[in-house]
Amino acid sequence: MRQRALLDWGTSQRRDLPWRRTRDPWRVLVSEIMLQQTQADRVQRYYEAFVERWPTAERFAQASLSEVLAAWQGLGYPRRARNLWQAAKIVTERHRSCVPSDLTDLLALPGVGPYTARAVQAFAFGIDTGVVDTNVGRILARWTGRRLTPSEAQRIADELVPVTDGWAWNQAMMDLGAQICTKRDPSCAGCPVQPWCAWEGSDAPDPADRSAGVSSRQARFEGSDRQARGRLLAALSAGDMRRTDVAGAMGLEREEARARRLVEDLLAEGLISETGDQLRLG
Numbered sequence: 001m002r003q004r005a006l007l008d009w010g011t012s013q014r015r016d017l018p019w020r021r022t023r024d025p026w027r028v029l030v031s032e033i034m035l036q037q038t039q040a041d042r043v044q045r046y047y048e049a050f051v052e053r054w055p056t057a058e059r060f061a062q063a064s065l066s067e068v069l070a071a072w073q074g075l076g077y078p079r080r081a082r083n084l085w086q087a088a089k090i091v092t093e094r095h096r097s098c099v100p101s102d103l104t105d106l107l108a109l110p111g112v113g114p115y116t117a118r119a120v121q122a123f124a125f126g127i128d129t130g131v132v133d134t135n136v137g138r139i140l141a142r143w144t145g146r147r148l149t150p151s152e153a154q155r156i157a158d159e160l161v162p163v164t165d166g167w168a169w170n171q172a173m174m175d176l177g178a179q180i181c182t183k184r185d186p187s188c189a190g191c192p193v194q195p196w197c198a199w200e201g202s203d204a205p206d207p208a209d210r211s212a213g214v215s216s217r218q219a220r221f222e223g224s225d226r227q228a229r230g231r232l233l234a235a236l237s238a239g240d241m242r243r244t245d246v247a248g249a250m251g252l253e254r255e256e257a258r259a260r261r262l263v264e265d266l267l268a269e270g271l272i273s274e275t276g277d278q279l280r281l282g
Contacts, residue, residue, distance in 0.1 A: 002196045003162045009192035010172025018048055025099035025124035026057045032119045033084045033111055037077055046075055058097040061088040066282030069271065070237040078233055078271055083111025101125040128166035130157025135177020137213020145198030146207045153212035228252055229262055236272060236281040243277045
């Protein structure tokens with residue numbers, strides 16, 4: 001009953017997102033890496049241009065890291081771009097340019113964790129596996145009425161997937177969490193599966209808080225190291241830069257030591273390189 005109610009609701013309320021119009025494993029992988037810690041509406045502005053420019057893992061693996069990082073500007077968390085680029089090289093060299101469907105092979109790719117691996121399985125290959133993102137983790141905790149460990153959340157998610165309907169079920173779960181079972185002020189009265197929720201109507205604290213799969217609040221961006229790093233990478237996408245200009249590009253004119261530390265971090269991560277006193281992207 002619960003499965004049928006949610007699938008019917010999902011069919012009528014499904015969000016039209018560009019990565020839902022494909023089953024191409026490479027395009028699904030790109031979308032899932034982009035969606036890590038980034039909202040869907042922001043990803044949409046980048047996704048289609050990205051896969052049009054690099055429609056296959058092989059083509060992407062042939063790009064330079066500097067090209068990739070420049071195209072990623074504005075999406076944030078540039079490590080994801082580097083990880084995707086490295087993953088494309090592994091897919092090309094070890095898997096004949098085809099994104100694998102095996103869970104172990106997917107988890108071996110840089111930047112691919114349990115959620116992303118199962119998302120590729122479900123959305124590209126139609127495998128009936130539970131996909132636990134922050135929205136789904138929140139729903140599962142509220143349905144069961146308690147905080148869940150990662151293994152519990154995954155087990156429950158797997159058990160709930162209707163046979164042969166994994167793609168539709170997981171999309172419906174994500175949409176339910178994004179539109180109805182939201183973090184704040186959930187619309188319980190309009191929930192298609194309200195009768196199966198152990199928490200709805202309860203005075204108990206929200207069991208989703210600190211439950212498996214549910215993301216915690218991100219640290220403030222303004223004035224953060226992430227912001228400063230992003231400013232430098234954006235500046236380098238326009239051309240090389242001398243070390244002496246770095247603090248200004250980062251907005252850290254009065255924090256030279258912090259600027260130097262962030263440059264060393266970026267060099268260690270391979271996101272920038274250095275020749276003499278010149279820094280460049282990738």
